[in-house]
Amino acid sequence: MELNYGSSMEMSVVVREYDGERDLEEVEKLERNCEIGSRRGFSIITNMMGDPLCRVRLFPLHVMLVAEFVGVGEIVGVVRGCMKCVGTGLGAGNVWIGCILGLRVSPKHRRMGIGLKLMKSIEAWAVRNGAEYILLATDENNVASINLFSLKCHYVKLSSLAIFVQLTDTHPKIHAPSNDVAIEKLSIEQAILLYKDRLANEKFFPLDIDNILNEELSLGTWVSYYKGERWSGLHCKGKDGEFLNNTPSSWAVVSMWKTYDSYKFQVKATPLFRCIHASLKQIGPNFLHCLRIPLACKLPLKLFGFLFLYGLHGEGDNVRELLNSLWCFAFNMVRDVRDCKAIVSEVSLNDPLYAHMPWVSSTSCINDIWFFKRVGTSKGVMKGEENWVEMNPRVHCFVDPRDF
Ligand SMILES: CC(C)(COP(=O)(O)OP(=O)(O)OC[C@H]1O[C@@H](n2cnc3c(N)ncnc32)[C@H](O)[C@@H]1OP(=O)(O)O)[C@@H](O)C(=O)NCCC(=O)NCCS
Incomplete structure (x- = not known):
């Protein structure tokens, strides 16, 4: 060419x-x-x-x-x-x-x-x-x-999807998970079962989810629920899907991906x-915020990586608090990892989870636009005359951590 x-x-x-x-x-x-x-x-x-x-x-x-x-x-x-x-x-x-x-x-x-x-x-x-x-x-x-x-x-x-970014050098008090919440790690088999059961109908759900969860960059999958409730079958770590039928009244799940071991950003x-930034810092960090100086200005001017949270899902009335606890848990897990300076996640603006995403003063949000084009001719990807991509404006997208 x-x-x-x-x-x-x-x-x-x-x-x-x-x-x-x-x-x-x-x-x-x-x-x-x-x-x-x-x-x-x-x-x-x-x-x-x-x-x-x-x-x-x-x-x-x-x-x-x-x-x-x-x-x-x-x-x-x-x-x-x-x-x-x-x-x-x-x-x-x-x-x-x-x-x-x-x-x-x-x-x-x-x-x-x-x-x-x-x-x-x-x-x-x-x-x-x-x-x-x-x-x-x-x-x-x-x-x-x-x-x-x-x-x-x-x-x-x-x-449009929103990329949530939170730097790990923010104040620890903001990030205390609730004492009423239990957080437990799923085995890889359980995570595969859970995602296939609950998210397989989500647009862009990767059919090779087991490859993702078995990758070296995958840190694991965690669920949260209230300690006062029982989640029976959760501790049978094998391939038994019993726990899927016994979920508590509210629960949330998230998987974590060590993007910081793969590539980094540099500001x-x-x-x-x-020169201006250094002078403003002397005056105080709140001043930067008042001036609406954007997030990246507060980032270290050197290489930094991030932890990516994906596969976010929750059910019940208290998803917000349970998701927030998982977010705090992730934050605390990586705050001392040398190369990891932020936790990041991406959620569709139309996803009900969007309203439950943790917002503290140090969370920033970047709008990401997804574009598509039809290039094939197979009729199998259409339902009736409708195009599967266009037919539902409430697009809940599974964001694949491998190509984020
Ligand atoms: C985006 C990018 C790849 C475009 O590369 P490029 O070689 O300059 O693009 P082309 O010369 O082929 O431009 C094709 C068309 O893109 C649009 N375009 C490209 N640069 C543009 C600009 N600065 N402003 C407005 N439109 C622009 C125009 O429609 C242009 O057609 P025209 O020149 O006839 O008006 C380049 O600007 C880039 O590397 N940006 C930084 C990295 C990046 O943002 N990558 C994309 C996200 S993954």
Whole structure:
């Protein structure tokens, strides 16, 4: 695949598969120069810790493509893709989707059609591998990628999700779980049974949930309920699903993923911004808050990782408190982990759980927009004439921790 830039530049760009031995250094250089968010004096970049494939390698079918200037050998763009089979939310229906993530074009080479070229190439890869739909997500403030996805590649907005972020250096008193609440770890077998029983009908529920829960990055799955109630069968840690029929009146569940062992973020501030920020810090942290200085300004200006909470679910009238206890439990578990500076979760704005998400003064929220496009022709993914993705505006999405 070649992209010509006219006679003045006399150069062309090829899109090809990433070759670890040949491209690692160039790709790392590119990632270091590519901000993924840029606001008022600072930007955030991703550090893949020497493994550019880390966000897709846990999927059996994955790829990373690079855009290279022919002759010069310079890598000017990258994109990752993976394939997964997910639930449609329509009974037992499931569908193969391609997910696109980690699209980056070097700042010097933007607006030359390279992003579009990479998108077309990765879409073709997904279609070749049987994708019926392609899914991708971006921050609501990322005008460049929203335009690229919607205007040039014809993606349609699926849903808005909220990414909750809480830094782990906040005051411990805020994070005392209730003494009335019991928190217990499920065995992997129990967690698989519970998710298949309760969330298999959720859109994007990954059919290989057992792979996720057996991965090294999975820290485990915990449930919470009131100590005054009995949850019979919970302590039979085998494959016995008895506990699913004996749930207490209210309970909640969450799984945790050590994203901090996979990749990290880095906040880069401009020299002027560092200077202003340092002066404001002297005056007091509340001052930053009053000025609505955004979250990342309070982040350390160095590498930091996060713990990802996924598979959130709850039943009964007291889900809010039970979920909050799990959140506090997670917070306390990682607050002393050196590389982990935040806990993060993502929930659809239409999900009833959204109203129950823990809100303390130090929680920030980023709006993430999911886009999709139909690329296949199989009738099996439709119910009647309705498209499974579009038919229900109350989209409850299972967020896969592997490609978050
Ligand atoms: C988003 C990104 C990949 C676009 O790459 P690019 O090579 O500049 O994109 P293209 O030249 O192919 O642009 C295609 C279209 O995208 C839209 N677009 C790209 N940059 C834009 C910008 N800065 N403002 C508004 N629209 C923009 C336009 O519609 C453009 O078509 P046009 O030039 O005919 O108007 C690039 O800006 C980037 O790497 N950003 C940082 C990383 C990131 O945000 N990645 C996406 C989230 S995963």
